[in-house]
Amino acid sequence: MSSRPHEYSTITVERRNNGVAILTLNRPDALHALNSAMANELVRQFSDWVVDTNLRCIVITASGFRAFCVGADLKERNRLDENGVRRQHALFRLFLTIRQNLDVPVIAAVQGVALGGGTEIALASDIVLAADSAEFGLPEIGLGIMPGLGGTQFLPRITGRSRALEMMLTGERINAEEALECGIVSRIFPREELLSRALESAEQIAGMPxxxxxxxxxxxxxxxxxxxxxxxxxxxxxxxxxxxxxxxxxxxxxxxxxxxxxxxxx
The missing domain is CATH 1.10.12.10 (Lyase 2-enoyl-coa Hydratase, Chain  A, domain 2)
Incomplete structure (x- = not known):
């Protein structure tokens, strides 16, 4: 575990004494879109957590109520050449790989709109809790591409093949109630209560053997x-x-x- 907390520009990290950590995506002006800086910071933080023997549970959320994460930052991507786009996506995949191999439960507290990579971060989490105003979607097909952070693999395992294909081939958004019905979300709370409820679950898990x-x-x-x-x-x-x-x-x-x-x- 790092002896000093890192200074980040796109995320914030709060560590509690009970073994719970809160990671907050913090690019509100860009609706917490994933850019290269955020990817690097996520890789750095999750790499630290791999060797943190006192960590018991992680809560991932985002600042504000409007959005959880709207996927890749397309304005940044539009400025990159083909190799730059591939390098950027490799960073996103590295974050996902480290997170998947981190042997600590992760709770996603989705308080707003989650699209593309935002939905995929939620799908890769162990438990997904949502605000009643949350939305989910994998709209990549509308850009001529496809999900690239695990969406085609995670979603069918949760919802079943037919529903997953319907969502990905049409690019539709679903609300929190629909996400609950198809198994993406385990519970829904009023958005003002979401983080406190997520922390209650995290603290309960952290107290287990x-x-x-x-x-x-x-x-x-x-x-x-x-x-x-x-x-x-x-x-x-x-x-x-x-x-x-x-x-x-x-x-x-x-x-x-x-x-x-x-x-x-x-």
Whole structure:
């Protein structure tokens, strides 16, 4: 973990003592569009978090209420040549790769419009909470391109093939209620309450035994890509490892002794 906080121009990061971190996208004048500077800062911050052994949960949100993130900054992209566009997109993909390999739950608190890469950041999160005014969409087809930060892979796994293709081939936006119905969002709150509710969930997760949190997340993420029998075998292996852990024994002792457990992450 870095000994000093970084100074960022496009994001802000707040670290709480309970192991929860809040990352806020902060380009309100551009509706938090992803540009090269933001990509570099996201890569830098998530790279720090990879080696942060005290981190327990991350909440991603954006400043203001109008937008969560409207995807790539097309004004910047229009100034780049072909190689520049590819380098920029490689940065976006690097952020996604680091985030996917970070063994810490991520909650997206989507308080406004999420389009393109903004929706993909949400789809790549473990839990998505939305304000009642939130909107989601993958409108890249209207620009003659396609989703490039995992949208074609994440969305069908959540909504099913037909609904995902309908959204991506028409470029339609859906509101928070529709996103809830098709599984993109797990809960909806009034926008004034969204961040506090997201932090409540993050703090609850942060208080759980870290080994069990990581194991459950791995079983869902990786097991979901396996056939059922292989997924069950993977679950069993993780379960048996937890049963033999110090935290597994502590959980049973604390229950029998009717006291709060003390988790040691081992």
């Amino acid at each position: 870290p080994l069990a949190v990581r194991s459950i997340r791995r079983a869902v993420q990786l097991g979901g890509e396996l056939d059922l029998n292989s997924g069950l075998a993977y679950e069993l292996a993780l379960h048996q490892r937890l049963m033999a852990s110090e935290d597994g024994a502590e959980g049973v002792r604390a229950f029998v002794e009717k006291r709060p457990p003390t988790w040691r992450n081992r």
